[in-house]
Amino acid sequence: DFCAMVAQAAELLGIAHIGIGSDLCQDQPDSVVEWMRNGRWTRTVDYGEGSQGNAGFPPQPEWFRDNRDFSTLAAGLRKVGFSVSEVDRIMGRNWLGFFERSFVPAEN
Numbered sequence: 001d002f003c004a005m006v007a008q009a010a011e012l013l014g015i016a017h018i019g020i021g022s023d024l025c026q027d028q029p030d031s032v033v034e035w036m037r038n039g040r041w042t043r044t045v046d047y048g049e050g051s052q053g054n055a056g057f058p059p060q061p062e063w064f065r066d067n068r069d070f071s072t073l074a075a076g077l078r079k080v081g082f083s084v085s086e087v088d089r090i091m092g093r094n095w096l097g098f099f100e101r102s103f104v105p106a107e108n
Helices: 002-013 030-038 067-079 084-102
Strands: none
Touching: 002 067, 002 084, 067 084
């Protein structure tokens, strides 16, 4: 189960290092995932979890069909034992903190 995996990762890495990604790509053509995996920086084709015969986006799991299911994910994290504040961090605050610390103008 996904939420149990998140709990195991939090035990290993600490809650401050866990975050839900921002790369949800709904209704995009397979060329989008192809570019994300390969861009212009490689000559070797990366099929991710796919293969040459099945190179596109993997199917969404039933419990997370689209962005309307983020609340289902948050509820699942609570069910495996995360507190409200921990779920808040996992669902966005950790990423926001990383963003604020990392993407700043260069010093002259």
